[in-house]
Amino acid sequence: MEWFDNFWAVYSNLVLTIGINALLALSIWLTLSCGLLAMANAAFMGIGAYTASLLTMNVGAPFPVALAGGVIAPTLVALAIGGPTLRLSGVYLAMATLGFGEVVRVLILNAESFTGGALGLNGIPQQTQWWHVVLALVVVLLLLWRLRRSRIGRAFEAIKEDGVAASLMGIGVMAHKMLAFALGAAIAGLAGALNAHLTFFIGPSEFGFDRGVDILTMAILGGTSGPTGPVLGALIVTLLPELLRGFKDFRTMLNGAILVLIVLFLPKGLWDPLRFRQWFARAPRKPAPATVGER
């Protein structure tokens, strides 16, 4: 097992980052699956990270308590801002949530006595073990899978396809949007709290616009038809820069090119069960029904 020890010594951080990114991608997938393009997940991650770190460093809270704080704080914030913002749709919601993200970043930057301002928080105890990340990911995935197969998951999908029709099916549209938004914030906060206790340091610039776009990229690239896609997307977006290390200066360019190619040729993302079904149905046992052929 010596090779594994060596591998883990070098790459443990990368592997755990994949897990944390997967959580982040799932957090935005949840709102996307409800038809909401909410871009506040980086901010929620930041709120979670700062809350958990401050609980650990200033109060000396035990790790589970810090994690709980990191989950609860962004959830409460999401519930507070969800009311006015979730009435918006499409790009307007994206703009509003991006604006909220900026507000959070600037607040962290200026609350210096509390958050360390631009210098960030240093010396956060490294309490995140590998199994914490694995456990968090497994629990979140199970939760999302169960939700998807229930009336709540169906309601999300119905709202995504047609909010008006969904409301006339007896679905409380606003309540479900709020649920998706708050749950997404909770997952992003959990990821932030875990990440803070893994990386030793957090600063306000980590939770800005770039991070928000990264999170969205992972989810879209992986495919948004189910929770599998975002995890796959997180894996690729996190690993790709490492795999391309050999290309030195061309690394970021190649990285970008690969992402563009994937989106260009697989617009629904890498994980698209419908496409897989079509591939395997290429040599079908029975001819397609006439109604399918007509359109």
Added chain:
Amino acid sequence: MLKLTQVSKRFGGLSVLQDVSFDVPAGSVFGLIGPNGAGKTTVFNLITGLLAPSGGTIEFDGRSLVGVAPHQITRRGLGRTFQNIRIFKEMSLLENVVVGMHAHLTYGVPALLFSLPGFRAQERASHAKALELLSWVGLDHKASDVADNLSYGDQRKLELARALATEPRLLLLDEPVAGMNSGEKVELMALIQRIAQRGYTIFMIEHDMRFVMGLCQRIAVLNFGRIIAEGTPAEIQSNPAVIEAYLGREDDEAIAEGAR
């Protein structure tokens, strides 16, 4: 069952509906007809809570519907289809119908998280019910197809099945045969008749005269936002104001005499 009293709707300075009053009796098939742009779909949007009336009252079983959220109105027993079909295109037919049962699935969060027996029993029952509703409209053999692949007529039938899944006591149909060929129309007419016989009260907006006259026991006619006539199909067909609204007047005086 459904009672509109002096309902009006203005969009800014534009008065779309004025003093619209009528009563849809329980157990009947009621029709609302009128030329294009008369405000028929606005009436439906007011009833289902998508728009708020500027004045007047809307009552369903004696309880006001004004200011109640659309999903709450649906839960009180009002189902609806749309003129421009609004099915969930990326879902299967079965999923479309099961979504309609949303409010009737009562399992809690623990049950769905841990797949408890209550959850499984309700989900199984809802699937069986959805298949039955699909069989009512003759689409059960396509239950697992993606809804987008359906023909236009079949999409309308799916929307009907989905509306029935909300367990409505009153079913609002917004131009159910718009864009259908005559064969499909005859088929749908029989289908709606069967649904009415099952005890649903039906209130429909329709353009197709033969369809309306054949199905409805009572008809109201809307023109330029006002109800100009109400009665049995025979009364409506011979009402000069209705004929004028649809065909225009041939001779002012003759019509004036006829109307008096």
